[in-house]
Every structure is written in structure tokens, then in C-alpha cells.
Amino acid sequence: MNGEPHRDGLDALRVIEHELSHPGFYESANTDGRLLCQQVTLDPSVFTGAERGLRALAAQAAAAAADHAGHHPSVAAWQQVPPLGRRQWPRAMGRWAYRTMASAMHAADPTRPVLPPDRR
Numbered sequence: 616m617n618g619e620p621h622r623d624g625l626d627a628l629r630v631i632e633h634e635l636s637h638p639g640f641y642e643s644a645n646t647d648g649r650l651l652c653q654q655v656t657l658d659p660s661v662f663t664g665a666e667r668g669l670r671a672l673a674a675q676a677a678a679a680a681a682d683h684a685g686h687h688p689s690v691a692a693w694q695q696v697p698p699l700g701r702r703q704w705p706r707a708m709g710r711w712a713y714r715t716m717a718s719a720m721h722a723a724d725p726t727r728p729v730l731p732p733d734r735r
Contacts, residue, residue, distance in 0.1 A: 627691055627692070628650070629651075629652045629694070630651050630654060641689055642687075644687070645688055651684075651690050652692045652730065654694045654695070654696045655680045655693055655696070655716070655720060656676070656696050673716045673718070674719045677719040678719075680693065680720070681720075681723035685723070685724045691727065692728045693727055693729045694729070694731075695716040695729065695731075696732055713731070717729045717731075
């Protein structure tokens with residue numbers, strides 16, 4: 616991704632979440648035959664601490680991403696990422712937050728894989 620060959624010989628561009636607001640980007644990728652890995656962020660800072668609240672927030676974020684970009688054939692996969700400006704989730708959220716977001720993203724779009732977060 617991002618200029619490095621995929622292990623299966625495919626190349627894809629990673630699209631950060633704030634680019635969800637630019638529909639022309641997807642149309643261009645569709646036309647050019649580019650594959651996209653769309654990142655989706657769940658910001659736990661707006662979450663008050665109840666497990667149910669995080670699940671609802673994850674479902675809402677996943678549905679919004681799938682509704683906005685899921686109909687474009689260029690979107691090959693989803694990738695969950697921590698909030699912008701953070702390299703990792705808050706330690707208290709950790710793996711549970713990732714699993715919750717992955718589950719919500721898969722429910723919103725079961726036709727595409729949900730990639731694990733980039734650990735660089």
C-alpha cells in the first residue's frame with residue numbers, strides 16, 4: 616500500500632478518514648482502476664465509558680463510512696485506526712475497542728475485509 620507492493624502483487628492507496636468528504640476522489644479511483652483501503656476512525660474521547668455506548672458509536676461510525684464510500688468499487692478494504700493525532704488507542708480501550716470497531720465495520724459492509732490497524 617502507498618507505493619509498496621501488496622504481498623499478493625496488488626497495490627492500494629490508503630485513504631485517511633477525513634477524505635470521506637470528497638466523492639470525486641472515489642470517482643477518480645473508480646475510473647483509473649485504483650484500489651483503496653479506506654481508514655475508519657472511532658474516537659473514544661466522545662465515549663463516556665459504557666460498553667453499550669462504544670458499540671453504538673462504532674456502529675454509527677461504520678454505517679456512515681459504508682454509506683458514504685461503500686458503493687464505490689474502488690474501495691477494496693476497510694482499516695480501523697485510532698483517532699487522528701494518536702498512534703494508539705488509550706490503553707484502557709485497547710484490543711476491545713479494535714474488536715468492537717471491526718465487528719461494527721463488518722456488520723455495516725460484510726462484502727469487504729476489515730484490516731487490522733497499522734502497527735508502524
